[in-house]
Amino acid sequence: MTLCEKLMSKQEAISVVGLGYVGMPIAHAFAKKGINVIGFDLNKEKVELYKSGIDVTREIGDVEIAKTSVVFTSNENDLKKAKFYIVAVPTPVNMDHTPDLTPIVEASEIIGRNIVCGSIVVYESTVYPGCTEDVCIPILEKQSGLKCGVDFRVGYSPERINPGDKVHRLENIHKIVSGMDEESLKEIKSVYDLIIKVGTHPVSNIRTAEAIKVVENSQRDINIAFMNELAMVFDRMNIDTNEVVDGMNTKWNALGFRPGLVGGHCIGVDPYYFTYQAEKLGYHSQIILNGRIINDSMGAYVANVAIKKMVEAGQAPKRSKVVILGLTFKENCPDTRNSKVGDVIKQLNTYGINPVVVDPWASKKDAIKEYGVVLTDIDDVTNADCVIIAVAHNVFKALSLDNIKRLFKDGPDDKKVIIDVKGLYEIEELKNSNMIWWRL
Template sequence: MKSIYEKLINRQGKLAVIGLGYVGMPIAVAFAEKINVIGYDYNQMKVEQYKNGIDPTFEVGDEIIKNTPLEFTSDAKKLSEAIFIIVAVPTPINQDKTPDLTPIISSSETVGRHLTKGSIVVYESTVYPGVTEDICIPILEKESGLKCGADFKVGYSPERINPGDKIHRLENIHKIVSGSDSEALEQIQKIYDLVIEVGTHSVSTIKTAEAIKVVENSQRDINIAFMNELAMVFDRMDIDTNEVVDGMNTKWNALGFRPGLVGGHCIGVDPYYFTYEAEKLGYHSQIILSGRKVNNGMGAFVADAAIKQMIIAGKSPKSAKVVILGLTFKENCPDTRNSKVADIIKRLKEYEISPVVVDPWATEQDAKTEYDVDLKTMSDVKNADCIIIAVAHNEFKAMTLDDINNLYKDIPQNEKILIDVKGLYKVSDLKSKGLRYWRL
């Protein structure tokens, strides 16, 4: 009897990917170059975009989407044709910072209803240790009437995609793989090895694989929180944080982290999944939640710095024209989910300031739906009192200080306020231009 791996490479069975976002779509496209793949998403509008050769995520590009043999569909019945199913749906948090497992529960129900005997289901969505086995498997069994182990197998392989990163890509990032038993693990590893050029790394249990994902992002969150705390202290000491970090990074064992706005659907969310499960087991986080608290306060800190600089310059913040460049959670990426730039906007509005927001990567619909922000274009930016460069998109990095200078009102240079959150400009250049500047 042929294995699932053999059936896939001989095109006698199909692989399906559930969720065609920043994670699911790239891996579906990669597998489609090797085997028959169904790309499923319940969002019919998104599926139509893919069918029309449009990549709204910019992860692989329109040209590849136009030419991929991947079968895009919003018809869940097609999943019954698959013998290997990857679930790559988002796992956000609720308002109270607890995990929102609604997408993964709903996806498990959909998969279960169309699960065929002998299949393997692999979850890639970020979850706390235990979700796959304690929540997902029982749903699959209930909906399918099949028994895990005897009739189908399950695995977990955390996604490690870095949206907008053109260097660290799916094929050259080591993939963690795990399975419900040794047979499942062997099959899962062989199948992922088809597209992961640098290879996979297997671990002994599904819980271990789940823990790896939440811990690696929690580690980054804590390190950035430390740098953010330093930035707040150095601001009081009148010390430039980036200059300190540049000097520190000349030592061989420096970690290279810098202060910044920590948002998005991974680093800004995953630590809550870890601490949620820890607290259920009676352990209250001493470090992780403290790091989250620091990072969650950075948007307000930046806004307060802008207010302070306007007051020092003799302006009335309420009547000043403030421009924010960037809304997405990171540079060169259209994803606005959990963007901490929204916290800057929220804080400014507390002072009755309605900033002009420009972002060439974000969509007008996302900005309006998520944050009630009406995006403007660079041609709309003129007569500014204060400019906050919040996201280091290439379009903004390409702007010289002369370009920035031309966006202000005709006022003295020391009344033109530049809040350089990402440290794009050298201190010497800022001083020579005469702008009133502040850097995180």
């Protein structure tokens, strides 16, 4: 009987290590198939919230979390009950943009202390090509005393979940799968095929699977960087970038990318994992790093534009009240990690401005911890001089320009500044508002 068959017959269990935006949907999906699932996370507070039926990721929903059969735990000894391990911990970067492998190293150590013979360990965390075999496997062997390829096997299946996306979900995104050998690949593929409706895509080896993940996000990062560079040039030419993109997208082969703040723990991080390994092999990136430099600079650029527009409106920026709508790294998602809105705030701080920040999706605790920002309810916002729409949450998209005007202090419209980073409003709307405006 294969391991997949044992999982289906409840003779064995799956464990998911890391219950964030990636791990939680995977654990939930396997549990819905009737498989015994152990959901492990070091964050005891998060585990207790899941146990009480609260979805901290807001990806699955409280109702589904409350009725799921996933066994939530922060006790690593419970991992001994599993035979198929999925690692879905974050892989951030250090201040110098080198990979911070601490979470994946710790996860490997934990699994290594609890793994049993006959197990399969599959990594989903984004890493550079070679990391699974060069870093993770030695840790598993050292901690367990077992031999990889003899006592246990390893594979890699990069996560492709898009947080906040209600269309492209885990089950309808093709999943890349790989294994250390043919036997491992066959078993890993059969397990993931249980939950991936559109099917899995096997590749020849682990390094190829690792490369697919970092390259697909690096490609997206470069395309957005190109649009951001165009936006900065078009701004000097007094040309609206969104209007250019709208026209360009009428052609069949247009890619549809738009300028914006590129953060989060995928597009804003993965390129650094790729270039790190490339540089170790003696190749210095000519395109990827320059794309990152452009995208990393956009937060400061937006803040500087806001200052210029406030001056144009006759304001004294240091004495102006700036309101930012949005803090998370993307729309309709509670994740604030590596949000480039933080760069907007930091740049405004250099001018002596401490903006008021509104975000109904973000955690107040995370906002204080990560950015030193106390979130404000939009109903409590008054007397603004400048409003920066930084994130296109649906709740913000529903606001008309008249709604936005209510946030400002009383006075002539031509003294009010609106910075529409996401291009939520049409040019004619903005012109007719009589406000001083700019959109990326």
